[in-house]
Amino acid sequence: MPGLGASFGRGGATTFQQDLQNADCIVIMGSNMAENHPVGFQWVMEARERGAEVIHVDPRFTRTSAMATQHVRIRPGTDIAFLGGIINYILTHERWFDEYVKAYTNASAIIDERFRDTDDLDGLFSGFVEEKDSYDLASWQYEDLSLKGSAGRRMGSAASGNKEATHPLSPREQAAQKRLLEHGEPPHYDPTLQHPRCVFQLLKKHYARYTPEMVERICGTPREQLVRVAEALCANSGRERTSAFCYSVGWTQHTVGVQYIRAASIVQLLLGNIGRPGGGILALRGHASIQGSTDIPTLYELLPGYIPMPQAEHVDMKTFLEKSMPKHGLWTHMDAYMISLMKAWFGENASAASDWCFNYLPRITGNHSTFPSIMGMLLGDVKGFFVVGENPAVGSPNSSLHRRAMANLDWLVVRDFFEIESAAFWYDSPEIETGKLRAQDVKTEIFFLPAADHLQKQGSFTNTQRLLQWHHQAVEPEGDCRSELWFYYHLGKRIREKLRDSAEPRDGALRDLTWEYTTLGEIEEPDAHAVLREINGWGMDGKALGTYLKLKPDGSTACGCWIYCGVFENEQNHAARRKPGSEQSWVAPEWGWAWPMNRRILYNRASADPSGEPWSERKRYVWWDAEKRTWSGEDVPDFIADKAPDYVPPDGAKGDAALDGQSPFILQGDGKGWLFAPDGLVDGPFPTHYEPEESPIRNVLYERQSNPVRERWESANNPYHPAPGKPGAAVFPYVSTSYRLTEHHTAGGMSRNVPHLSELQPEMFCEVSPELAAERGLENGGWATIVSARTAIEARVLVTERIPDYVIDGAPTHVVGLPYHWGSRGISTGDSVNDLWSISVDPNVHIQETKASSCDVRAGRRPRGKALTALVNDYRRRAGLPVEE
């Protein structure tokens, strides 16, 4: 989550769900929390019962809106404009939390004189390299000080691969790279916030155009509603009050998704709501342990604990650390985290003599994320594929392309509870129906393996608020069902056995791996405790470590993921703690264990004022105890325990010591919350509004219609709708958006086979307003066909006033709502919404844009077989796109 990482230093929710009860105002945006996080939503209800304002900003009136004190409509894909309107309101009405902004944000930093904003360059920031469709980030830096983004840049630079800025460095730039903070401050800053190139003034200028009138033009949100939301936020922020934001994939699944989160970060920094009880930004993750799967990542560009994956140019550990490690803040100990990781993986084999086995690690040379891998399958470059806990044949955009890619593999392993669409596509899929694939031509060898469910295995989940919770095994897995842990452990053992006598250097990594865990029972299930203990790490004495502060870069400690260090402190599995809430404080530190170091609210130094006193009695959380000369409070302080508020770094200080006693964002190079991101994001230091890749609406702010550095794969398999004003644009006149329902789980593998869930939402349907229904002759309970340039799908019709009609820039605009759970398998079946979408993704995190697109809608069911291809070709012809055979 580089949106949060670039702003605050860590890519995780800044708060926890139980803390929402303390909020005086909660804005839920890009999230349907009541439907998709019903259990966590109890804390929103608790806040509402205590009198908090609960605002739901959403294109639809959902079950969350029904619980909110205000529902505010917004056209899909325009949230930056809305949030920009709030920033504008705060700045023009002088409502920011002045002391907080001056002390804890980078508002005073002076930016490089070469920086140019989007208003100067008609939708581009300075540094755009036309031929590469990417930015050279040099002009976004602080003047004479080059800072690395804490989590973001390393992800960003790795993510963007060869998009990295490559211009030769001037002497001044070279000097800037070597320069350190001076007594905790950048070389050039203006504490009065008046300098025309200081962040605060740039911010004011950037958001000057985001007036309530402009917001209404772009978002279709009545201007008085925008003002009411902005006023509610301002009135509920400050010393005495705090406001929180909740978001989920309604924000991330856009070609500017990361910048949505950045925009909210700016609002929360201006209002002083980060690091304080009842404040923060809660990133609600899509399902169990998604947070865990980025902490201990299934991502190509990260190692455990957000350590960047080495790149080809990193020839040895020294080069890698030099290139990747910032000079200030906690990340200056990355060498200890990295070498301890290598010790956990390679044990005795990792030593200074073997360069810590660094050369066993794969290197990245570009973008190896999901979509390039899928394109690689189509080209025949990628030969094999594991599908685990996922159903790309239903859940990925332009699913047809995914199915065709999987049909071009040598082998495919699918581990699931049921024979899902991703295992059955070779004989049961829209491509088989239309004749684009024939079962006898699919050469992929598919291994369908039965998976154990969560009741049949033990282990930990890391939930949305970084909380590790242990689940115990209830029953033994049936038949051949096995856990993921069992599968990978035994697969690894078998491969290692085969390679035991290999002399090939390429097999060294597997041979030298530590791969022994205690196993349990007849099926030899690895003991998940042993794995979690290895993740926690140990010291020379073999005892479990209690904190990552003990990790050393000399090979004397081993740790599988530094941020999880402490979960096994004193040889106790803290993830399994279940002390009832009634027997401890409301923070409940003895329920499970949260990274880092069991902190529940991150950056909580900011809950005290610069002098270390709580901002107010009402919002008391962590404070400086002058008598004991230590930080203390309700939570584990997120600060060096004995660093006094008045600490000023000496000349030449590095690492933690370079940050002063008033810098709560200890992973940032300057210890500040970033209103302006000089590094860490590849598409801009400030969020700015662009239209989605496919939108019937022209961008009213700039000539640039969409994010100039978004990633696209234009081909006959993945054509894009013409932009507004281009010939054929009117062929797809409606806005479409996709979402989930309470009753089903993501791509449906876990719910469409369960009768009790399926009967609650038994069929694929679309939601349309009465006005659109009248315009297209749709009948409630009847059928509709939804058409994009990729395909057409059919859905039952639910006509409802919960889908508002929008007036955008004077023109009526209709929205089609599409829940995406269905596919051809299971008890409850239907067409897949993801078949409609194109692949067009955010350049920072490569997440697809499936929350805002365009389409056409017709009454009645879709044609079958070749007639379906003919219908789509007719649309393609009219839109000026290549037809499919």
Next chain:
Amino acid sequence: MELFDATGADRETATYDEPQARKGFFTDTTLCIGCKACEVACKEWNQLPSDGMTFTAQSYDNTGELNGTTWRHVAFVEELRNGKGGGDEQVLRAQAGRWLMESDVCKHCTHAACLDVCPTGSLIRTEFGTVVVQEDVCNGCGYCVPACPFGVIDKRQTDGHAGKCTLCYDRLTDGETPACAKACPTESIQFGDLDELRARADARLEKVRANAHFRDASLYLRGDDDGIGGGGAFFLLLDKPEVYGLPPDPVVTTRDLGAMWRVAGKAALALVGVTALAALGARK
């Protein structure tokens, strides 16, 4: 014994060796988020089958009603006026409208007509004051079905037995909370001793009504003096019962049974008399 007395709940509870405090549900619709966890938990615990894959196109309600195999049912009521209101604050707030959700269930009436009409003794009043069908005794006659003033109890197509909420009798006997209340994430469904629930509900109603938007809120079936003598399961509603599809003034359908029998008895006696007189007259 007069038939009318058959609905006396207290006496029957008291016949148990170890009578318990009367248990019930307080369903606070202001807290219901419509997640249907109650429906699913109920079916899982009570091993009830799915009712089939029917898309109703009626808001998000695809189970439609309480029946022999759906013992908790969440009703969805959409009332939206998109942008069609005026400009003042009150109207702006209400402009987006509302989407009411209410988890319905058997009311476990104090005067339960289903129990009155059951000829086999399958329907009983338990030691918890709840009304339960003993499926192994039920002969499927179906008298109870039209007797229920709420349309709750129903005959299952599969085995012909009558079915409805038991307030998880099997869980109660083990001191456990009924499955629906246990699964509810927002405490919209609250389980407990009826006296305590009623007190809690009174306080809650006062708080809800203090909000200008919810002046019409009321407790439904909370009292002792309505047509069913109060419900073991009762509700906090934001609008009139009929908005949620509930009868506004339910009456135990056997209320007039005693009187009817008396009238019928008198009529019969009169008829006998008339017949006798006629016969006597004919002999003449």
